[in-house]
Amino acid sequence: MSPSAHKAAVNTLLSNHPQRLWRGLNNQRTPGVAAHWPDLEPLVGDWPRGAITEVVSALDGIGELRLVLPAVAELSQREARWVLWVAPPHIPYPAALAAAGVDLSRMLVLHSRRDQDTLWALELALRSGSCSAVLAWPPALQDTQWRRLQLAAEAGNSLAFFFFRQGGAATVSVALRLELHPARQGVDVDVRKRRGGMSVRGMVALSDQLALAL
Amino acid sequence: MPWLAVQFPHLGVELRERVQAEAVALALVDAQGSAGTLLQVNAIALQAGLRTGMTTARALAMLPELQLCTCDPALEAQALSHWARLLYSLAPQVVLLEEISPALAVNITGNTRLQQGRVLLEKVAAWAAATRLSVSAGVAPTPLGAALLAQWQGAGPGSSFCPESTDWALLWPRIPITLLPCTAVTHAALLALGVRHCAQLHALDRADLVRRLGPEPLRLLDRLSGRASDPRPTLSFPADLDVSIPLHSEISHWEGLRFALHRALQDIHFLLRTQAQASRSWLLQLHGRGRQWSSTLEVRDPATDVEMLLTLWQWRLQQQPPDFAVHTLRLQALAPQHWSGRQAAWWQDGAEEARWQLVEQLRQRLGAIAVHAIAGVADHRPDYAWQRVPPGAGQGEANSARPLWLLAQAVPLHAPSLHLPAQVERIEGGWWDGRDQSRDYFRWRHPAGVQCWVYWDRRQARFYVHGYFA
Numbered sequence: 001m002s003p004s005a006h007k008a009a010v011n012t013l014l015s016n017h018p019q020r021l022w023r024g025l026n027n028q029r030t031p032g033v034a035a036h037w038p039d040l041e042p043l044v045g046d047w048p049r050g051a052i053t054e055v056v057s058a059l060d061g062i063g064e065l066r067l068v069l070p071a072v073a074e075l076s077q078r079e080a081r082w083v084l085w086v087a088p089p090h091i092p093y094p095a096a097l098a099a100a101g102v103d104l105s106r107m108l109v110l111h112s113r114r115d116q117d118t119l120w121a122l123e124l125a126l127r128s129g130s131c132s133a134v135l136a137w138p139p140a141l142q143d144t145q146w147r148r149l150q151l152a153a154e155a156g157n158s159l160a161f162f163f164f165r166q167g168g169a170a171t172v173s174v175a176l177r178l179e180l181h182p183a184r185q186g187v188d189v190d191v192r193k194r195r196g197g198m199s200v201r202g203m204v205a206l207s208d209q210l211a212l213a214l
Numbered sequence: 215m216p217w218l219a220v221q222f223p224h225l226g227v228e229l230r231e232r233v234q235a236e237a238v239a240l241a242l243v244d245a246q247g248s249a250g251t252l253l254q255v256n257a258i259a260l261q262a263g264l265r266t267g268m269t270t271a272r273a274l275a276m277l278p279e280l281q282l283c284t285c286d287p288a289l290e291a292q293a294l295s296h297w298a299r300l301l302y303s304l305a306p307q308v309v310l311l312e313e314i315s316p317a318l319a320v321n322i323t324g325n326t327r328l329q330q331g332r333v334l335l336e337k338v339a340a341w342a343a344a345t346r347l348s349v350s351a352g353v354a355p356t357p358l359g360a361a362l363l364a365q366w367q368g369a370g371p372g373s374s375f376c377p378e379s380t381d382w383a384l385l386w387p388r389i390p391i392t393l394l395p396c397t398a399v400t401h402a403a404l405l406a407l408g409v410r411h412c413a414q415l416h417a418l419d420r421a422d423l424v425r426r427l428g429p430e431p432l433r434l435l436d437r438l439s440g441r442a443s444d445p446r447p448t449l450s451f452p453a454d455l456d457v458s459i460p461l462h463s464e465i466s467h468w469e470g471l472r473f474a475l476h477r478a479l480q481d482i483h484f485l486l487r488t489q490a491q492a493s494r495s496w497l498l499q500l501h502g503r504g505r506q507w508s509s510t511l512e513v514r515d516p517a518t519d520v521e522m523l524l525t526l527w528q529w530r531l532q533q534q535p536p537d538f539a540v541h542t543l544r545l546q547a548l549a550p551q552h553w554s555g556r557q558a559a560w561w562q563d564g565a566e567e568a569r570w571q572l573v574e575q576l577r578q579r580l581g582a583i584a585v586h587a588i589a590g591v592a593d594h595r596p597d598y599a600w601q602r603v604p605p606g607a608g609q610g611e612a613n614s615a616r617p618l619w620l621l622a623q624a625v626p627l628h629a630p631s632l633h634l635p636a637q638v639e640r641i642e643g644g645w646w647d648g649r650d651q652s653r654d655y656f657r658w659r660h661p662a663g664v665q666c667w668v669y670w671d672r673r674q675a676r677f678y679v680h681g682y683f684a
Contacts, residue, residue, distance in 0.1 A: 061664040061682025065618045081569060082605075090619035093681065094590040094600050094610035097618065104608035107587055108573070112580050121576055130565070130572040182663020 033159050036070030039204040043191050044176060047071050050157045051175030051195075052150055056167045060089060063187035064180055066100075066206045068135070068161050073101035075132035075159060084125050085109045086136035087118055106132075115139040119149070126152035126160060133159040140164075150174070167192070216377035218304070219311065219319040219360035220297065220338060221350045227254040229293055230283045232346040233459050235473040239280045243270050246284060253285070281462070290316055292458060293347070296481060298449050300341050303488045309446040311361050313395040318449070319357040335375070344484045346477075350374075355382045357446065358438045362393045379440065386439050387413030394434050400427055412438065455493070456546035457481050464502070464539035468531050471500070471540060475527060478545040479520045492516035492553030497546040498527065502538035509534065514574055515567070516553050522571070529579040573605045595644055595651060596620065596680060615639065617667040617681030624678040627668060632658065632677055634670050642672075657683065 032046030047053060047068070057064045076083045083106050085092055094104055110125075112118045118138060125131050126149060134153075141149070141162075153160045167179065177193035186206040192199055222228075226242040234240075239259040243250035248271040255264045262277045273280055294316055301308045307321040322334070335351060342349040352363030352374040359382065363374045366389060376385050389412045391404050403426070409415050415423075415435055423432060436442035457478040465471055475498070486492055494516050500507040509530055513523070576585045586602040590610025593599045600610070600620070635656050642652035653669040660666050667681035 059662060059664050060619060061617075061660075061666065061684045063665070063684065065684035069618070080565065082572065090621055090682070091600065092588060093596075093616055093618060093620040094588045094608070095613035095616040097588075098590070098610045099612035099614035099616070100618070104588065104590075104610050105606060107608045108585060108605055109588060109602075110576060110580070110585050112584055117580055121580065124575060125572060128568065128572045130569040 033071040033075060035067075036074070037067065037204055037206070039186070039202060040067070040189065043189055043200050043202050043204070044178070044194060045197075047159055048175045048195070049159055050154045052146075052153050052160045052162055053176040053178070054174045054193075055161055055163045055178050055180065056165070056192075057163065057180040058165055059182065062180060062182040063204075063206045064163060067180070067187060067189070067204065069097075069100045069102065071159060072133045072135065073103075076103040076106045077101065079132040080106075081130055081132035082106055082108045082125075083133045084131045084135070086122055086125070086134065087111055087138065088135070089137055119145060122149055123152045126156045126158055129156040129158075131156065131158045133161075135161050135163070137163050140166075146174070215321065215323045215355055216353055217319045217355070217357040217360040218301075218322050218334060218338075219317055219352050219354075219357060219364050220301070221314065221317040221352075221361055221364040222293075222297075222347055223350060223365075224254050224256070224348050225290055225293060225316050226285050227256050227283070228347050229286070229289050230462060231256050233474045233477050234462060235470070239264075239277055241270075241273060241280055241282055243282050243284060246282075248274065250282075283462075286460065289458070289460065293345075294318060296345065296457070296485060297341070299485050300488055304337075308449045309357060310449045311357060311446075314358075314361045314365070317361045317364070319360055321357075322353075345481065353377050354386075355379050356438060356440045356444055358434070358444060359386055359389075359440070362389055362438065365393055366390070382440070387411060387416060389438070391415060394431065394438070396431055396434065400431060403427055404431065455482055455485060455550055456544060458542060458544040460542045461540060464541050466536070466539040468528060468535070471531065471543065472524070472528070474543050475545065476520070476524055478543060479523055479527075482545060482547050483520050483523075486547060486550055486553075489550075490552060490554050491550040493547035493550040495548040496523070497548055499544040499546075500536050500540040501542040501544070502536070502540050505536075505538040507534075507536035507538075507540075510548070511578070514570060516551065517555070518574070522574075526575070526578045529575075533579065594641055595649070596641070596655075598649070617665075618684045619682040620667075621680055621682075624669070624680045627666075627677040627679050629660075629677065632668070638670070641669075655680070 032048045034046055035041055035044065055064055055068070072083055075081075083102065085108065088109065092107075092109065097107070098104055110121055112121060122134070122136055122138060125134055167177075174193060175195050176191070179190040179192055181188040181190065183203050186204045188201070189204050190199075190201045191197070227240050231240050237258060239262055240256045241252045241259050241264060242254040244253055248269075250270040252264060252266050252268045252270065252273055254266060259277065259280060264273050264277060264280070270282065294310065297318055298308050301318060301320040305320050305322050305325055309319050311317040311319055334353065338349060338351045350364040352360045352365075354360040354363050354376050355378075363376065366374070376382050391409050391411060391414070392401060394412070404415065409418070412435060415431060416439070420432055433442070437444040459474045459478055461470075461474055494513050496511045496513075498509055498511070511523070511526055511530060513526070573585060585605060587605050587608035589601055589603040589608050591599050591601050596616070634654060638654035638656045640654050644650040652672040654672065655667065655669045658666050658668045665683035666679045667683065669678055669680055670676075671678060
């Protein structure tokens with residue numbers, strides 16, 4: 001048997017393993033939503049659906065929304081589900097969102113007085129399956145809260161972005177964790193955690209023209 | 215001229231039992247204390263050997279955990295009113311049979327479909343199951359006859375349904391005299407005369423009978439047989455759809471209220487459906503000793519089902535719990551409207567309903583203002599070019615020169631190196647609404663790397679950050 005045949009046989013054996021072994025560097029793209037930024041796709045592939053993407057950015061206004069908006073806009077136009085914004089730190093401005101291709105009739109903004117209510121609303125929205133995308137600025141999460149929200153995201157098959165100012169605890173296993181740093185022509189993306197991939201870092205050029213050619 | 219009569223043999227005890235979360239032995243007594251007599255018992259008490267007519271002292275000796283309750287006329291009137299609404303969906307004349315309490319009758323003459331026994335009795339059985347009340351039904355050409363047939367256990371299978379006058383002429387003479395709603399003295403006198411059935415009463419000399427027992431027995435017999443007319447006023451009731459449930463004990467937690475509220479919701483919901491109505495607005499009142507809690511629930515969809523309504527009330531009560539023990543619960547459907555159901559689309563998968571159900575749940579728990587959409591407004595001033603709108607109403611013109619984040623309050627900027635660029639977007643005006651402004655907007659990259667939307671306030675001669683190109 002040739003070495004390539006050996007390799008194929010081992011791959012098949014591992015793929016069919018009853019314990020569903022995790023395999024690093026397998027380069028298998030999980031079904032998700034296209035990021036629509038040419039520089040970003042080699043770094044993260046598609047945005048994962050049914051999982052939470054953690055976006056850490058110490059500053060507002062360095063391109064954190066432009067990075068995710070093309071995918072969110074695509075979902076808002078393609079699916080008859082809500083795009084939910086949970087506790088955004090500022091006012092999502094309708095003129096700019098419409099220019100980015102977001103269907104404003106699908107958009108919901110939620111503010112609650114208590115952190116506990118924010119978490120409740122997040123879990124309900126993620127689990128309901130009625131949101132195509134959830135963009136949230138939650139309070140600092142404990143491991144159990146992370147786990148609950150991850151299970152809810154799996155159940156609802158939503159695209160979920162959680163934005164933080166500081167990185168989360170290392171014990172939490174998220175599908176994708178990005179750290180963003182300002183850059184002159186775009187944003188510097190540091191992929192700290194990715195299922196099926198290694199940590200990578202790269203510059204993503206962001207243009208101001210966000211509208212999708214859908 | 216057939217009538218349907220429905221009689222409630224265990225109404226008093228069942229009205230208490232159906233709002234109990236746990237199965238307990240219950241008995242309705244005529245007086246408080248051990249000197250009373252059992253008027254009605256529920257199935258658990260019956261299995262334990264208790265029977266109506268027993269003294270309370272003996273019943274308690276046999277079953278110490280027996281719970282006692284007395285007759286509540288207001289509660290019974292409410293239940294009868296509820297059933298009257300159901301019966302009005304069959305025909306336009308419903309009467310209360312006061313002499314056979316509690317019983318109602320409806321004239322089904324014009325409804326030929328219901329005069330087939332199976333259809334009618336199935337409908338009554340379904341209502342009885344929905345309201346969790348035992349019901350006996352009878353059909354006869356007279357309202358009194360129908361009520362007595364409903365009560366008569368010995369008539370034989372199917373004999374409680376006798377809409378035809380020819381059959382009725384053969385049946386009513388067999389009815390036992392003890393079923394006639396006379397006084398105990400009259401019953402005793404008739405039995406002493408050897409009268410056991412209505413046929414024997416009918417055979418007696420009328421003048422002699424009137425002289426001995428008064429006109430009442432003959433008057434009842436004539437109304438029973440159809441020989442005399444039996445005019446009765448049509449039953450009316452308040453237009454409001456509400457249910458009041460006295461709780462067996464005072465309750466101060468949601469779990470205890472849940473069962474009674476579920477019962478009240480089911481009752482009103484079922485009634486609304488029967489009348490092709492639905493309500494978007496519900497009022498719940500909780501009464502304690504000298505205290506009251508009241509709240510209104512507005513739902514978007516009139517077809518919201520009982521379980522969802524119960525969940526919404528649960529959140530409301532957990533957010534704003536009453537700070538007293540509740541002894542009575544009252545639920546009211548406000549302004550019911552005509553609702554003939556929703557036409558299902560061929561490919562409808564319920565996703566649209568689920569989408570709005572999520573909004574409903576979020577708004578009920580967090581408040582209506584906590585969940586909203588955003589829409590553009592035709593105003594050239596950025597502060598006033600947007601507004602919060604109800605979910606689903608978001609819209610707006612695209613403008614790629616605007617930032618994705620707008621600050622609720624512009625922040626003064628202290629940047630010595632910042633100078634006004636050559637190209638700016640001048641926005642000014644607003645004298646007509648007293649919010650005049652004169653600003654020069656431009657993009658500026660903060661040394662930290664943040665893309666800011668900055669304006670120079672021409673009146674204050676100062677820079678402000680108003681948004682971020684996030």
